[in-house]
Amino acid sequence: MVALTVEAPAAYVAAGQRIDIEKVSHQFELEGEPLPVLDEVGFSVEPGSFVALLGPSGCGKSTLLRLLAGLDHPTEGALKVDGTVVGDPDPSRILVFQDPTLFPWRTVWDNVALGLEAQGILKSSRHRVDKAIELVGLGGFDKAYPHQLSGGMAQRVALARALVNEPRLLLLDEPLGKLDSLTRLTMQTELVKLWQEAGLTAVLVTHDVEEALFLTQRVLIFGPRPARIVADITVDLPYPRHRGDPRLAELRREALGHLGLAATW
Amino acid sequence: MSSIETVASIPLPLRGRGKTASAAPCSGGPALQRITPVSSAGHGIPRWARRLSGPLLLVAAWHLASITGVLPGEVLAGPSTVLSSAAKLIATGELQEAMLVSLRRALTGLAIGGSIGITLAIVAGLFRLGEDLVDAPMQMMRTVPNVALIPLLIIWFGIGEAPKIALIALGTAFPLYLNVYAGIRNVDSTLVEAGRTLGLSRAAMIRHVVLPGALPSALVGLRYSLGIAWLALVFGEQINATAGIGYLMANAREFFQTDVIVVCLVVYAFLGLAVDFTVRTLERIFLAWRPAFSGA
Numbered sequence: 263m264v265a266l267t268v269e270a271p272a273a274y275v276a277a278g279q280r281i282d283i284e285k286v287s288h289q290f291e292l293e294g295e296p297l298p299v300l301d302e303v304g305f306s307v308e309p310g311s312f313v314a315l316l317g318p319s320g321c322g323k324s325t326l327l328r329l330l331a332g333l334d335h336p337t338e339g340a341l342k343v344d345g346t347v348v349g350d351p352d353p354s355r356i357l358v359f360q361d362p363t364l365f366p367w368r369t370v371w372d373n374v375a376l377g378l379e380a381q382g383i384l385k386s387s388r389h390r391v392d393k394a395i396e397l398v399g400l401g402g403f404d405k406a407y408p409h410q411l412s413g414g415m416a417q418r419v420a421l422a423r424a425l426v427n428e429p430r431l432l433l434l435d436e437p438l439g440k441l442d443s444l445t446r447l448t449m450q451t452e453l454v455k456l457w458q459e460a461g462l463t464a465v466l467v468t469h470d471v472e473e474a475l476f477l478t479q480r481v482l483i484f485g486p487r488p489a490r491i492v493a494d495i496t497v498d499l500p501y502p503r504h505r506g507d508p509r510l511a512e513l514r515r516e517a518l519g520h521l522g523l524a525a526t527w
Numbered sequence: 528m529s530s531i532e533t534v535a536s537i538p539l540p541l542r543g544r545g546k547t548a549s550a551a552p553c554s555g556g557p558a559l560q561r562i563t564p565v566s567s568a569g570h571g572i573p574r575w576a577r578r579l580s581g582p583l584l585l586v587a588a589w590h591l592a593s594i595t596g597v598l599p600g601e602v603l604a605g606p607s608t609v610l611s612s613a614a615k616l617i618a619t620g621e622l623q624e625a626m627l628v629s630l631r632r633a634l635t636g637l638a639i640g641g642s643i644g645i646t647l648a649i650v651a652g653l654f655r656l657g658e659d660l661v662d663a664p665m666q667m668m669r670t671v672p673n674v675a676l677i678p679l680l681i682i683w684f685g686i687g688e689a690p691k692i693a694l695i696a697l698g699t700a701f702p703l704y705l706n707v708y709a710g711i712r713n714v715d716s717t718l719v720e721a722g723r724t725l726g727l728s729r730a731a732m733i734r735h736v737v738l739p740g741a742l743p744s745a746l747v748g749l750r751y752s753l754g755i756a757w758l759a760l761v762f763g764e765q766i767n768a769t770a771g772i773g774y775l776m777a778n779a780r781e782f783f784q785t786d787v788i789v790v791c792l793v794v795y796a797f798l799g800l801a802v803d804f805t806v807r808t809l810e811r812i813f814l815a816w817r818p819a820f821s822g823a
Contacts, residue, residue: 331724333720333723333724351723351724351725351726352726353724353725353726356724356725357724359717359720359721361717363715363717363718363720363721364721365718365721365735365736365739366816366817367739367740367742367816368739368816369816376722376725376727376735377725377726379731379735380725380726380727380728380731380735381726407815407816408816409816409817409818410818423725427725427726
């Protein structure tokens with residue numbers, strides 16, 4: 263693994279969690295037949311870095327993220343976060359879904375506040391809720407209900423709801439997948455900024471090659487199901503990046519090659 | 528599809544064919560303009576007045592039939608007699624007292640039946656063991672018409688207040704059970720997962736995710752239950768009542784006072800309306816977050 267030339271701001275690096283995935287295999291049952299989705303996947307992620315898991319739809323990368331969040335447990339192998347095996351879901355590592363999954367009966371503010379409320383620390387940390395809402399650029403929308411928000415705004419609330427817990431690992435499951443392309447570009451830039459400011463470890467699952475290369479420092483490419491890693495690309499470009507950067511185009515060609523799509527380039 | 532394209536190609540000011548077409552032509556760009564349907568554009572008489580004219584005509588016909596003797600008082604008293612006897616009943620305080628008694632019966636029955644229904648629904652909705660134990664008997668019992676239980680209720684509870692309230696409780700428990708149970712089971716599983724990633728405990732999940740998610744369904748159940756409470760009240764008050772609207776009606780029947788019977792029927796209707804209004808208000812308060820709810 264080549265040392266990264268770009269790093270998150272030094273002051274925050276310690277805040278991110280380290281991930282070690284050791285020979286993880288996972289299978290589902292489909293009509294009584296075992297359906298393997300992950301096949302001895304293993305890799306590590308440095309604390310404070312931003313990594314993308316890229317692969318075709320249904321290859322099992324989202325499953326891996328769910329395992330990391332603790333929503334499911336692997337059939338074989340171990341996932342460790344900061345050296346400890348992942349147990350039940352914990353607000354220190356939060357999964358942001360493709361859909362905002364906001365609680366429709368709660369206002370923006372109350373949605374963001376729920377994590378702190380559940381921990382019983384809301385009274386003393388109301389300012390954290392305000393700050394998180396401010397951070398995603400939704401100040402003034404505190405009292406809006408989810409149905410009053412656009413798709414991009416709702417996804418920002420979902421991000422704020424995750425960030426308010428001051429997670430040390432942010433798991434992003436195609437969080438921009440359902441947004442329109444313009445909102446998507448804006449949100450990509452904002453995601454990088456949020457990651458830099460919060461100084462956490464971030465893992466992004468996507469099937470968008472440009473998005474993976476533009477946002478992250480390292481792109482792990484998965485083959486078709488059952489997923490195994492077919493390539494590990496380091497994106498050696500400083501932030502802020504430019505979409506027209508020739509180096510990005512080169513990396514894109516390489517990534518598409520690994521995905522078996524070289525002919526389209 | 529083609530009709531949509533046709534509309535899109537018409538210049539904006541022409542789209543609203545009614546009054547709005549000539550008013551305020553759009554100054555460039557696809558600005559939104561309110562288009563009033565031709566039917567509600569108004570023809571002099573306000574809509575509410577037109578809606579009211581039907582019932583008024585009916586009452587007028589009724590009045591005409593009774594003063595000409597086509598409709599004898601023993602069959603159905605005329606509107607004027609009904610009004611005067613209503614005034615008499617109110618003046619003596621009989622009507623208010625009867626209403627209070629009936630309302631109390633309905634609400635007591637609903638409170639008992641509702642708490643049983645909701646409790647069982649929560650047990651069956653949240654726990655698989657609860658579902659196995661509770662759901663099958665509830666589904667079986669709900670198909671028995673509860674009016675058919677009156678003889679049994681009389682044997683069990685005698686002819687006092689108890690069988691009347693038991694009948695209402697029985698009737699109201701099932702709609703609330705069914706709807707709260709369905710509401711809990713239909714809570715969006717992705718929201719439950721979102722709650723899990725936020726680290727919600729089981730209790731917090733029930734309080735913050737499951738129960739609020741089941742609330743719209745529960746209110747539908749409440750509405751059904753209230754409707755049935757009224758029906759059960761009418762049946763229940765036929766069992767040897769000594770007070771309440773049913774008692775008033777039974778007495779009137781003895782003396783062929785059709786006017787008093789009509790007054791009681793009107794009171795039942797108004798109480799039902801009042802209760803429906805209460806549920807609507809509850810929905811407006813508790814379901815303000817719902818996009819589908821466009822206001823009562």
